[in-house]
Structure formats: C-alpha cells, structure tokens
Amino acid sequence: MDRRNFLKIGMSAVAVAGMPFSMDAQAEEPSAKQPVFSIDGNRIRLQQLGLKKPVRLLVLADSHLSIDDERGEPYKDYSKRMAQYFKQSIQNLEKNTTAAQKQKYDMILMLGDMVSFPTAKGVETLLEAIKPLETPYAYIAGNHDWHYEGEEGTEIELRKKWCGKTLASLFQDRNPLCYNMMINGLNIVMMDTSVNEVLPEQLDFWREQVKAGLPTLLCCHIPLWVPGRGLAWGVGHPDWNAAHDKNWQVECRPRWSESGHTDVTKAFCKEVFAAPNLLGIVAGHVHKQCYNRYEGKFQVTSAATGLGGQLDLSLS
Secondary structure, three states: OOOOEEOOOOOOOOOEOOEOOOEEOOOOOOOOOOOEEEEEOOEEEEEOOOOOOOEEEEEEOOOOEOOOOHHHHHHHHHHOOHHHOOOOHHHHHHHHHHHHOOOOOOEEEEOOOOEOOOOHHHHHHHHHHHHHHOOOEEEOOOOOOOOOOOOOOOHHHHHHHHHOOOOHHHHOOOOOOEEEEEEOOEEEEEEOOOOOOOOHHHHHHHHHHHHHOOOEEEEOOOOEOOOOOOOOOOEOOOOOOHHHOOOOOOOOOOOOOOOOOOHHHHHHHHHHHHOOOEEEEEEOOOOOOEEEEEOOEEEEEOOOHHHOOOEEEEEO
C-alpha cells in the first residue's frame, strides 16, 4: 500500500509498503514560525527554514557490507557471526547508488554501520559504490564499523583503533568523534554516538555549534532516546545500564556501565533537544524508517541500506 501525506510537524504518520514507518508526536496548532514537514515515502522535505539555498541530502545507513579478503584473515574468528547476515547488502547498496545518479544531491550522509566489522575490502567497496555520484560525502561510525566481536579492549579503545586504521579514509582527515560541514547556510554536525556515550570533547564541540547560532542538522548513528521508545532505541534511556544489557554476550562486547550513562552524556542529550538552532536529527541503527518529535525537534531514522533503504532529505 502506498500512502502519500503532506503534513506539518506532529500532524500525521505514514506507512509505506516495504518501508516501516512510525511516529510519536503531539498535534499542535500550526505556527508561521514552525518549519513545514512533509513525507512522501522515503522522500522527506523540511521547508521554511530560511536557508540561503535549498539543500538535498542522500542518507545511507546500515549497509552492513561484510565482504572481506586476505587482510581480514587474522580476524575471522571475530567477524564470523556478523558475516552471516545481509547477504544482499552489496546489491542493495549498488541499487541505491545507481538510482541516485539520476538525481542531484548536495551531499551524501553515511551514518554508520556501513560495514559489519572493520573490513578493508568492505570500505573500498563502499567508496567505489558512491564514486559515480561525484558528490561530497560525510561519514560517522556506527557500533559495528569498528567492532570485531571478541577483540580485547574497551569500546572507546577499539573505536579509536579502527577509526584510525581501516576506517580512516572515510573520515577524509576529519575528527572521527565530531566535525561539521557547511552547505548553503546549513550547518551539518556529524557526531559519533556509536558507544552509547558522549565524551567531554564532543559535548564541548556541540556547545560551540549551538553558540554559533546557525541552522543545524545533527547526524549520528545511534539516535537519541525519546519518551515512548524502548531501551535499545537510542542514547539517553534512563534505564541504560548493566542490569538491562541483554546482548553483551551475544555481541561479545563489554557490558554496559553499572551506573548507567555518564553525566556528560545526560547533559548532551538534554542540551541537544534544548538547542534553539537545532532543526532536527538524522540517524540510523534501528534499521527502519521512523519519525519522532520531541521538545519541538524532529528526529528521523533511515531504513537499512543493506536491505534497500535510504532517505532523500530536502531542506529549504
């Protein structure tokens, strides 16, 4: 079933065949100061933002490429579980990028878990797939991109290790933890949330972006938790702690903290939704297209590119 709805923020939800879609929102009286938000399948438009020129973004997330070669042989025991999944990921990625060549995008946003583990062959395949688009791209890591299941080390240590090695070319000499790019007056902030925590330097960077006062789009892998969503949904759930971590043994990773989120992470989540210049948040991780509105800010997640999903996001 195809359903086409155009709406203002918080007015309706859309379900499109093959693209699970959900929304948590409260209806409000229309305001001339509010952006106009419209949805047509995976095409999302946010208007009345006062940008210098329109910006169109291709959002890819969770392609989960697991293609490997001899460079990955020493890590086979760590990659074998995730290598079983997303068998059609290359075909689905190439289908998306081939279709995108017929469009005109200002930037490609790659929002993490583009590979299922830090495979050099997978990174090369990803870059080859987007090359024909001849479009600038921005990348931020997901929790699988740098994770060899069972490899010794903390998540922060392993993220730093692989973001500086196999994943380094994707960052194009930018800070893997956080950076920003300007397009037509839109400030695109890339923020790593892949360890379910935010570090002090990331919070400081976010505060700088808020202080600058520019219209800002926050992009990350794991979305920020909002009321009504479950524990696994995003960063900031009040019950995120070791007692509620059900998958640490399956994923062969350290268990979540006994004490829950750090004060830095809690402050980040609170300050993001309070930021007056934040237009919204775009993320991946949950493998389905969903929309939430919280504290007057929208948050949208992309369906998994490895299953054929992507977002076509326009702002003007």
